Amino acid sequence: MLKLLFVCLGNICRSPAAENIMNHLADKAGVSDRIQCDSAGTANYHAGNPPDRRMQAAATNRQIPMLGSARQFTKADFTAFDLILAMDRENYQNILSLDPQGQYQDKVKLMCDFATQHPDKEVPDPYYGGADGFDYVLDLLTDACSELLSQLEARNFTNV
Numbered sequence: 001m002l003k004l005l006f007v008c009l010g011n012i013c014r015s016p017a018a019e020n021i022m023n024h025l026a027d028k029a030g031v032s033d034r035i036q037c038d039s040a041g042t043a044n045y046h047a048g049n050p051p052d053r054r055m056q057a058a059a060t061n062r063q064i065p066m067l068g069s070a071r072q073f074t075k076a077d078f079t080a081f082d083l084i085l086a087m088d089r090e091n092y093q094n095i096l097s098l099d100p101q102g103q104y105q106d107k108v109k110l111m112c113d114f115a116t117q118h119p120d121k122e123v124p125d126p127y128y129g130g131a132d133g134f135d136y137v138l139d140l141l142t143d144a145c146s147e148l149l150s151q152l153e154a155r156n157f158t159n160v
């Protein structure tokens, strides 16, 4: 079982969306027994909180359940997970700053590197923006998660 961890800043908008979208796509593809998904935030501001209501509403419109409770990323995640997907470059740098020897850096990737239908290099933070931001994030994450899942399937879930 390949273990994936999606990481953003607060773990209430982007990374729980990525986690739940990936679970949804894996269910639809009949491969939910091959991957295990979780999410975390580099900050602990929202630890214990459910996903942001606006993200829950946007996801519910697409019949995607938005489950989970926020937690902070820790060093132990480097060994607990096979693949760590950062939503933006700041998340990526903050994750790597906890691995000064660079021993886990190959596990850490930018989510947008998997997007094939969107030009974005980072998943924009929708927290302080308008409601449209949540739908855009869901579109972008669905694109990136679909491609990531295809690559994992092609490699028989031995990582990318």
Ligand code: 4NP
Pocket (backbone or CB within 6 Å): 008, 009, 010, 011, 012, 013, 014, 015, 041, 045, 046, 125, 126, 127
């Ligand atoms: P996320 O969004 O990183 O996608 O969960 C944010 C949530 C909360 C804050 C910033 C971004 N905040 O500053 O509280």
